[in-house]
Amino acid sequence: MEIIRSNAGVLLDGLTTTILLTVLGYLGALVVGIVVAIFRVSPIAPLRAVGTVYVEFFRNVPLLSLLILVAFGLPDAGLLLPLFWCGVVSLIASGSAFVCESVRSGINTVSLGQSEAARALGMGFGQQLRLVILPQALASMVQPLVNVLIGTLIGSSLCSAIGISEITNVTQQLNIKYAEAVLLFLVSGVAYLVMALGSGALGGVLERRVARSSHQRRQVQA
Amino acid sequence: MSTQPSQRILFDEPGPRGRRTIALATVAVALLIIALVIVVLAQLDAHDQLEPQKWFFFTQPGFATYMAYGIVGTFRATLVAAVFAFPFGLLLALGRLTRQPLVHAVCVGWVEFFRSIPMLLVVYAFLLALPSYGLNLDIYWKLVIPMILVNSATTAEVFRAGILAVEKGQSEAAQSLGMSARMTMALVVLPQALRLVLPNLLTQLVSLLKDSTLGYVVSYPELMERGRILTSYTHYLLQTYTIVAVIYVLLNFGLTRLAGYLQSRGNRKSAGHRGSRTELAATTMA
Amino acid sequence: MSSPLTRRGLLGLGGALGAAALLSACSSSNDTLPVATPSSTTGKTVFTQEQYDALVTSGPVAPAEMVSQNAWAQAIKAHGALRRAGTDTSPIFSLRNPSTNRLKGFDAGIADLLAHYILGGSDVAKLTEFSKTTVDTRETMIQNKTVDVTIATYSITPARAEKVAFAGPYFVSGTAVQVKRSNNDIKSYADLNVDGKKVTTETNSTAIAAIQKFIPKAEVTLFTENDACVAAVRQGRVDAYILDQSILLSNAVNYDDLKVVGEPFTTDPYGIGLTKDDPGAKTFVNDFLTKIFTDGTWKKLYDGTVGPYVAGEAPTPPALGGVPGA
Numbered sequence: 150m151e152i153i154r155s156n157a158g159v160l161l162d163g164l165t166t167t168i169l170l171t172v173l174g175y176l177g178a179l180v181v182g183i184v185v186a187i188f189r190v191s192p193i194a195p196l197r198a199v200g201t202v203y204v205e206f207f208r209n210v211p212l213l214s215l216l217i218l219v220a221f222g223l224p225d226a227g228l229l230l231p232l233f234w235c236g237v238v239s240l241i242a243s244g245s246a247f248v249c250e251s252v253r254s255g256i257n258t259v260s261l262g263q264s265e266a267a268r269a270l271g272m273g274f275g276q277q278l279r280l281v282i283l284p285q286a287l288a289s290m291v292q293p294l295v296n297v298l299i300g301t302l303i304g305s306s307l308c309s310a311i312g313i314s315e316i317t318n319v320t321q322q323l324n325i326k327y328a329e330a331v332l333l334f335l336v337s338g339v340a341y342l343v344m345a346l347g348s349g350a351l352g353g354v355l356e357r358r359v360a361r362s363s364h365q366r367r368q369v370q371a
Numbered sequence: 372m373s374t375q376p377s378q379r380i381l382f383d384e385p386g387p388r389g390r391r392t393i394a395l396a397t398v399a400v401a402l403l404i405i406a407l408v409i410v411v412l413a414q415l416d417a418h419d420q421l422e423p424q425k426w427f428f429f430t431q432p433g434f435a436t437y438m439a440y441g442i443v444g445t446f447r448a449t450l451v452a453a454v455f456a457f458p459f460g461l462l463l464a465l466g467r468l469t470r471q472p473l474v475h476a477v478c479v480g481w482v483e484f485f486r487s488i489p490m491l492l493v494v495y496a497f498l499l500a501l502p503s504y505g506l507n508l509d510i511y512w513k514l515v516i517p518m519i520l521v522n523s524a525t526t527a528e529v530f531r532a533g534i535l536a537v538e539k540g541q542s543e544a545a546q547s548l549g550m551s552a553r554m555t556m557a558l559v560v561l562p563q564a565l566r567l568v569l570p571n572l573l574t575q576l577v578s579l580l581k582d583s584t585l586g587y588v589v590s591y592p593e594l595m596e597r598g599r600i601l602t603s604y605t606h607y608l609l610q611t612y613t614i615v616a617v618i619y620v621l622l623n624f625g626l627t628r629l630a631g632y633l634q635s636r637g638n639r640k641s642a643g644h645r646g647s648r649t650e651l652a653a654t655t656m657a
Numbered sequence: 658m659s660s661p662l663t664r665r666g667l668l669g670l671g672g673a674l675g676a677a678a679l680l681s682a683c684s685s686s687n688d689t690l691p692v693a694t695p696s697s698t699t700g701k702t703v704f705t706q707e708q709y710d711a712l713v714t715s716g717p718v719a720p721a722e723m724v725s726q727n728a729w730a731q732a733i734k735a736h737g738a739l740r741r742a743g744t745d746t747s748p749i750f751s752l753r754n755p756s757t758n759r760l761k762g763f764d765a766g767i768a769d770l771l772a773h774y775i776l777g778g779s780d781v782a783k784l785t786e787f788s789k790t791t792v793d794t795r796e797t798m799i800q801n802k803t804v805d806v807t808i809a810t811y812s813i814t815p816a817r818a819e820k821v822a823f824a825g826p827y828f829v830s831g832t833a834v835q836v837k838r839s840n841n842d843i844k845s846y847a848d849l850n851v852d853g854k855k856v857t858t859e860t861n862s863t864a865i866a867a868i869q870k871f872i873p874k875a876e877v878t879l880f881t882e883n884d885a886c887v888a889a890v891r892q893g894r895v896d897a898y899i900l901d902q903s904i905l906l907s908n909a910v911n912y913d914d915l916k917v918v919g920e921p922f923t924t925d926p927y928g929i930g931l932t933k934d935d936p937g938a939k940t941f942v943n944d945f946l947t948k949i950f951t952d953g954t955w956k957k958l959y960d961g962t963v964g965p966y967v968a969g970e971a972p973t974p975p976a977l978g979g980v981p982g983a
Binding site for chain 1: 385389393396397400401404414415417418420483484486487488489490491492495496499500501503504577580581582584585587588595599602607608609610611612613615616619620622623624627
């Protein structure tokens, strides 16, 4: 326990870095993922092609391979990002591919009749999206999007391999220094567990909320 | 023009004016993409990264063989991990569905734990922590055992979803024929569930293949690690890591395509059985 | 930038030769890629395999009763080979030649000489059984008796000496500074002790303590691999790479856009890591070191491995013990 107390600062820094990587990576992934999803459903063929290539590349490339490419490969082409941002960029790229697919398959769960009916009522694209499609699509998107969040959290540990001092990296370094393996690994294991289960629970709450509100809306509309 | 379901949801078939706008936008976007590609190539060229020998060194037989052995190493880790993780995951799923409280609790705990912690942490435990407690495995197993542990949990969830997706009527019918709960599971539910989860198991294989890149951390000579060693010989970091990434994408793309194919075949077979459809899991980030 | 193929002396080997070497590397299930044999920069020449083998077989052999009376040495004799942990990618200290699958270098030589001292014989290839080790696994492999010795540019420190016993030192190196060849601002470690300067080193290396003591103002980035540290310097992510001089010299051989500046600013005594359970091991190995120090074998090994890369004559061998931890 002494080790934990005397290294509380380092461990907390590591934890903060993990959280920052996860939050920035995830928010970025949401934005980019939605943009790519729009690309993929747009009527403009080259945009669709870009979207497809983007998704197929980034969801199939292992995150570690991507991190190393960004951290050690790109500098040779003059793109030298600070290591932390190498981590964030890679997490965004990888996460956004999964966000895109979650959003797309969420939209696909809405039955065609719904949007045709909306258009028949004279709703514009925005109205249609906001009032009819998204409320219904959102319910089935929450769980996959929470999974991407947890994936980003777990994925952020790989930033350790490119020298970012997040919690896994700190644990490993303290372990070398003190050889107090069980305690250290337990502490960071529990930290991940709490964060992942917390995100999962949050997702559950959100899902029920979304389901309820879209249910209510449907009732109002009916 | 092709109309995917998601497009038809969002847009009507365009009229003549719409078509003209789309045609214009298509040209504009295409030009933009070409411009972007030129910028990228110019940037690469400005840093002398386009020289042919920097990209084609790996076509020399020696290098090619060296990387090919890397792919063999990747498969050796991935497939062996799958052989252990999949049955293990099935057992965990069954354990989680049983009413025996102790077994249930252990399985839930196991699955939630290994689903929530990063594999790298488990790898470090095997690499750095456990040897001082007398458990010092071969490098290969320091990679493969963490792969098995972490993926047993995610696979368990795949199997559980599959079992739950088999229609209730199936097991009710079996039980009304006098089958025991165990027989029902073994003879009626499981065979259907296994067929349902087959595409998702392939996705799981993709996840295992990605996890095998952690060979880089334990120095097991799979593709990633061999790529690293190659760079200290060629000094071509950008090119080597790009090529490695592309190889991974091609391997995984093949697997996901196969999964998608099985999925669509499965869906066609069970068309009408809405309840028995399982969505293709898409949560294999790392 | 001129054509990299002509610039990089290393890749001069490339092409057909490299390919052939690689092919055999793969077929012999060897998992490391060669860094080509470095060329000399000082007039002394690097041992050929034949010269190296000749040196080992001409090394001293312990009297039979000395081995039989020492439980540690006797166990090695019974096993028939010395199990050694080390690295196979260090150009000066221990590098594998993929076409022969043999290890050569200063550390490899010490290991082979020790094995020959215990076992005798003339087949140098069979004297040692090699296990790869990293900074993270060196202590553990000795503690759980995976290996008999660790000979791996392994600095003696009091902290490590709590886990393992050290014979030696058999070589004295020191922490030095590596920068890009084009960098003329940094002439010694003192130039790095400025706010805003960035340095890198390996995790779990003795350089971390040296940085904290001598360059406290610099910002440190840690990587687990020499390759990653090298990339960080070459790509300008950091200003300098701080590590043991001998490893930095190897890097400068391997990458001609890197150089080592200034003299080492610490002394790093390399020891032979041994089990703590049997004090006889340390006594036996120290006896061996005394022999090769006094009969000239040590100097010959130095001249054929480290010598070609370091200016000046071979130093006198270090005094045994005399450093904390040894």
